[in-house]
Amino acid sequence: MYDDLPTPAVVAELDPIEANIRTMVAANARYGLKVRPHIKPHKSVFLTRLELELGCQGITCAKLGEAEVMAAAGFTDILIAFPLIGEDKMTRLARLTDQAQILTIVNSVAGARQLAQTGQSTGRPIRTLIELDGGIRRGGIQPLAPAVAFARAIHDLQGLQIVGLMYYGGTIYNEDSLEGFERVARLEQQAVTATARLLSDEGLDMGILSGGNSFAAKMPHCLAGLTEVRPGNFIFNDCNQLFAGMATEAQCSLRVVATVVCLVDSCHAIIDAGSKTLTTDLCAKHPGYGAVVGRPDICLTKLNEEHGFIESRQPLGLEIGDKIAIIPNHACVVPNLADEIYGIRNNQVERLIRIEARGMNR
Missing domain, CATH: 2.40.37.20 (D-serine dehydratase-like domain)
Structure with a gap:
């Protein structure tokens, strides 16, 4: 079917892409979860627009550069799911808040102070999620008491607005059975919701509880209580999904x-x-x-x-x-x-x- 294409060629089968999006949105909606897709798998304005047209709400970007491209294309609800550090990043973030409703994450007091200073300089507090560690130790704060202590250290910073939590359960990719996937997804749900309850008791806004990668988001019954999931790979699937039994060959678009x-x-x-x-x-x-x-x-x-x-x-x-x-x-x-x-x-x-x-x- 690809005989006329110059090679090597990367192709995206549009029918399964659309089906993958619809399935993800419908499955999560049954449990009160919205889908805020990670756009880093495709980095495409067309595919981002398609995801929103088919029911996704907001988008997730990995880096400021992606967010700048998407904001310029007219997308206005953007989570940057990466800690922003440095004067150059703050300058760009300030410009970006003129174009879109930006949400980002924080996992250090130093980073919180930089975001707060940016919020003060623009007159618009930077909406921020506290990043929780999902078990792979790549930057998040440990759930429960450590997250409470961290929140206490930053919540009075003028220019910073804490609005919830973000969690990435990367250990799920080490599992090799549906039972293992579900167990890790339930641990995610428990860590996020339990930490949110503690922070709510501290008077903090926990309106956004963001989790769910492309494995966990396919098991939304394990994530009920969160508010959104951030799958990315689901739009395409790949060998990791295929040989874990989480996608068929036809769903690998x-x-x-x-x-x-x-x-x-x-x-x-x-x-x-x-x-x-x-x-x-x-x-x-x-x-x-x-x-x-x-x-x-x-x-x-x-x-x-x-x-x-x-x-x-x-x-x-x-x-x-x-x-x-x-x-x-x-x-x-x-x-x-x-x-x-x-x-x-x-x-x-x-x-x-x-x-x-x-x-x-x-």
């Missing part, structure tokens, strides 16, 4: 199309997509650097920068010039390597999707 450029022997070949297209991210639940659609016998065993090495225990049955479609191990990295991706519907290119926030990592 992002593919890399590659051409066979060399036949080493009947069981080994070279394709024209390497690490600069697929990335070298691995999947703990599946060997190689991606899954070939419709060909579970093929393993993508090695990547050079522009070459991919494929092999099978049986004859490949491929010829020079044949194309294969690959589901990447980690879809969130792939669009950032392309200027544009092909939006496909009914086996036809419906549109070129620009990646406007590509490289906006500051």
Whole structure:
């Protein structure tokens, strides 16, 4: 179906993308959760707009650069889910608050003071979520009593407005069963809601309780009591979702199309997509650097920068010039390597999707 595309090509199947969004929104709505999607997997204005048209509410950005692109495109409800530190970031944040309703996070007294000073300088308090550690120790405050102590240290800062909590339960990716996924998601719900109760008793606004990554947000029954989830990868899915049983092959909407450029022997070949297209991210639940659609016998065993090495225990049955479609191990990295991706519907290119926030990592 991709025979006419120049390769390597990144393609996005639009029908499953739309279905993935609708399913996520509907499932979470049943438990009173809104979906504030992380846009870093696609970094695209078109796909961001599609997510909101299909029921998502607000967006999440990883960095100021992404938020600036999205604000310029007209999106006005933006969470920057990364601690902003430094004079240059504060200057840009101040400008951004002129364009959109900005929400960000804090996990240090030093960071809180910088945000407060920015809020004072603009005359608009910076709306802020306290970041809780979800078990991977990458910056959040420990839940419960440590979070209360932290809140007490910053809540009187003029120019800073605490409006809730943010949690990222990254340990869920270490699990290998539905029971394990649900257990970690329930721990997230308990940590966030219990901490929120303590902070509410301190007189703090806990109107936003933000959690739920692309695994946990598929189990909203475990997250009831939060107010929103921030899945990102769900729009595409990938090998991590596929081989964890959290998505089907048909629900994996992002593919890399590659051409066979060399036949080493009947069981080994070279394709024209390497690490600069697929990335070298691995999947703990599946060997190689991606899954070939419709060909579970093929393993993508090695990547050079522009070459991919494929092999099978049986004859490949491929010829020079044949194309294969690959589901990447980690879809969130792939669009950032392309200027544009092909939006496909009914086996036809419906549109070129620009990646406007590509490289906006500051």
